[in-house]
Amino acid sequence: MTIALDTATMLAQLTQLGAIGHDAGDGRTRLAFGDADKQGRDQLVAWMHELSLDITIDQIGNIFGTLTGSDPSLAPLMIGSHIDTVINAGMYDGCYGVLAGLAVLRALRSAGIVPRRSIVVAAFSNEEGVRYQPDMMGSLVCAGGIDVAQVLDVIGTDGTRLGDELARIGYAGDLTPGVVVPHAYLELHIEQGPLLEYHATQIGVVADLQGISWQQITINGVANHAGTTPLAMRHDAGWAAAAVITFVRQLAQESGSTLATVGSIQFSPNAINVIPQTAVLTLDMRDPDDQKLSAAEAHVAMFLQTIAAQEGVTITSQRLVRFPAVHFDESLVAEIAQATAELGLSQRQMTSGAGHDAQMIARIAPAAMIFVPSQAGISHNPAEYTSDADLIAGATVLLAVVQRLSR
Numbered sequence: 001m002t003i004a005l006d007t008a009t010m011l012a013q014l015t016q017l018g019a020i021g022h023d024a025g026d027g028r029t030r031l032a033f034g035d036a037d038k039q040g041r042d043q044l045v046a047w048m049h050e051l052s053l054d055i056t057i058d059q060i061g062n063i064f065g066t067l068t069g070s071d072p073s074l075a076p077l078m079i080g081s082h083i084d085t086v087i088n089a090g091m092y093d094g095c096y097g098v099l100a101g102l103a104v105l106r107a108l109r110s111a112g113i114v115p116r117r118s119i120v121v122a123a124f125s126n127e128e129g130v131r132y133q134p135d136m137m138g139s140l141v142c143a144g145g146i147d148v149a150q151v152l153d154v155i156g157t158d159g160t161r162l163g164d165e166l167a168r169i170g171y172a173g174d175l176t177p178g179v180v181v182p183h184a185y186l187e188l189h190i191e192q193g194p195l196l197e198y199h200a201t202q203i204g205v206v207a208d209l210q211g212i213s214w215q216q217i218t219i220n221g222v223a224n225h226a227g228t229t230p231l232a233m234r235h236d237a238g239w240a241a242a243a244v245i246t247f248v249r250q251l252a253q254e255s256g257s258t259l260a261t262v263g264s265i266q267f268s269p270n271a272i273n274v275i276p277q278t279a280v281l282t283l284d285m286r287d288p289d290d291q292k293l294s295a296a297e298a299h300v301a302m303f304l305q306t307i308a309a310q311e312g313v314t315i316t317s318q319r320l321v322r323f324p325a326v327h328f329d330e331s332l333v334a335e336i337a338q339a340t341a342e343l344g345l346s347q348r349q350m351t352s353g354a355g356h357d358a359q360m361i362a363r364i365a366p367a368a369m370i371f372v373p374s375q376a377g378i379s380h381n382p383a384e385y386t387s388d389a390d391l392i393a394g395a396t397v398l399l400a401v402v403q404r405l406s407r
Helices: 007-018 035-051 094-111 137-142 149-151 164-167 239-257 291-312 330-342 357-361 388-406
Strands: 054-057 065-068 076-080 119-123 184-190 203-209 212-218 259-270 278-286 314-323 347-352 367-372
Touching: 007 035, 007 054, 007 388, 035 054, 035 065, 035 094, 035 119, 065 094, 076 094, 076 164, 076 357, 076 388, 094 119, 094 184, 094 388, 137 149, 149 164, 184 388, 203 330, 203 357, 203 388, 212 239, 239 259, 239 278, 239 291, 278 291, 291 314, 291 357, 330 347, 330 367, 330 388, 347 357, 347 367, 357 367, 367 388
Parallel strands: 076 119, 076 184, 184 367, 203 347
Antiparallel strands: 054 065, 065 119, 203 367, 212 278, 212 314, 259 278
16 A cells, blocks of 8 residues: 655644744754743644644653554554754754654554554654753663653753753653663654765665763863963963864874864953963764774873873863764664665665764664755754755655554
């Protein structure tokens, strides 16, 4: 039987969700557990009700909409992603995967098909980790990687307690996280990078995902007059921070695969004519090879000791996140590749440079991802764009794989 996707509804819902939390200009901001996130969640739940899905919410606010299969004893197939955003975001990141999941269930409903295996569409909480860390929090809790009581006590960048905000927006659910262990997990996502567009390829078959290391580095020196203190007598936290930034770029260039980014930095007292007393910076490092990532971390640690002694400053480092590289389930990757080939779409096996909920769910179930192109590789930006044709192609592959796995 041919099952047709209602792609018009999927695209309309993507635009409608993208209007929630709209910023000045063309961006949108729906930080986890804020008012705009609540509006987005409310809209998603309403769409799930329209499909007569069984809706459950767990204690970290993950939303699950289930199309019950004919054999409830079977573990469900899960399709997932997230709907929270970074600040001033595009409208595709995460949201596309959730709404394409709804499109798949809508197609099955319209065709009158009851799958043997239940199918769950999941919207995981706080994937972005902007307001509360760590990122990919909802899926990490679901996979048992961190205790839900611990994350409910996390204090956000705005001083709020996560659990209080979750309750305030009405999404502190009763379901114990991790009770539902999927038979398999699929995540459809925009690439957020330039490779598919560069190679004129329609579908990315994601085989693995980079390891991620986040740390916060704090440098304490001595504030002094910028005009009267000789260079040799300075304990300059600002210069030490600049040395770290230069070092990690060189380290990444020499490695050939490690990526290193200093994404935020604050100086104190932050005055033009005062030598910085304190510098606080964040370092994001990624590599698909865990051994190389660990080696990069060790090199950075040694350099911090060297530069502290050289400049007479003290340097401390706090680990924020350390997620190992993930190799997705080979059989699922093969299913995606086969479905793509049967649909006559071009494909490329690839590594994900960004973190995704799939890397967390892969701890407890076979998982894999499908990518579609991102124009110019732009993401986390209002200019983020994927053509309707590419969005439809990705959803079509997702439907084909779901049909194969849910039998």
